[in-house]
Amino acid sequence: MIITPHVLAGAALGTQISNPVLLAVYATISHHVLDMVPHWDYDILSSKKTGARKIAFDIALSGIVTFALIWNLPFQTQAHALWGGFWGILPDGFLALYLFSDKKYFPRYAQLHNFFHRLIIPKGHAPHFAIGLGTQIIAVLAALNVFISL
Ligand SMILES: [Zn+2]
Secondary structure, eight states: OOHHHHHHHHHHHHTTOOOHHHHHHHHHHHHHHHHHSOOOOOOOSSOHHHHHHHHHHHHHHHHHHHHHHHTTSOHHHHHHHHHHHHHHHHHHHHHHHHHHTTTOSOHHHHHHHHHHHTSSSOTTOOOOHHHHHHHHHHHHHHHHHHHHTO
């Protein structure tokens, strides 16, 4: 999945789990579960410059939405949401280091990440764009629902 659903899912978990260690574990698990769901990803490999721009936009979007959602929450809940969002996206951070280092750093972790990514949809069998986008919209709406119900 792209960055925003991962961050929002982790942030939503952060509003529900007060133990920071458990939150890190569950947010990391949420990342891999969301990666298993058939989804669409933007291309970051054909051009590093264009890929970096797409990633920067996605990071900015996830940050803006997260801060908008936590703006009026108590400080402790804000901190937990940010902690959860961080762990929700950290697995892709390691994957980005792997990809942008020409596969030099974290190769075993990249294998694990790709295992989850291809568990349901094998490599080279991307779902239809509408399904791939729809699953991410559902993930975002589920996370938003958690914040709305606070
Ligand atoms: Zn991932």
